[in-house]
Amino acid sequence: MARMHRIDLGGYIYHVINRANARIRIFHNDSDYKEFEYLLTEIKETYNVRILAYALMPNHWHLLLYPRNDGDMSKALHWLTTSHARRHHIKNKTIGNGHLYQGRYKSFIIKGDKHLLTVLKYIERNPARARLCNVAEAWRWGSAFRRVCGTTAEQQLLAGLPLDLPKNYLEWINTPEPSEELKAIRHSVNMGVPYGG
Structure with missing residues (x-):
């Protein structure tokens, strides 16, 4: 069966996920997370892809x-996942043990400002929702931390929104999403359809 054609148009915002x-676990310690953040810096600089938000979870x-x-995101993510898998296998002495990722990354266009904020919140709250931290900005390996606690240099990874x-960002980011919003985002991820109207 042929793979579904991937949309990769410039000028659109995408929610991207890979497991x-x-x-x-693909991140075992701080150095694993830092290495991936370094790779994010590389895709930003080499492929001119703006990073608006991110959350690195253990798996x-x-x-x-x-x-x-057009085409920039696919090139950037191909380089990111290939480089990360290679470095992970070398560091963990698992070369030849199979694929690091379950498959190709998933990406979905986000339509509209309201939906952009909903997905940004979904991404930045992910560590708190998973009980890896009490508040989103406490998770060192995500954009909420960089936005609130990061040094000027650390904040440079994130592009302007x-x-x-x-205005009440901290309160907003730490207030759980309504279940309808979570269902709609998960539907987008599971069905491979754009999020929003």
């Missing part, structure tokens, strides 16, 4: 990407 094969990751040109965050 480890068999949901194994998967979420990105909110804003590519400038095309809209303003809520």
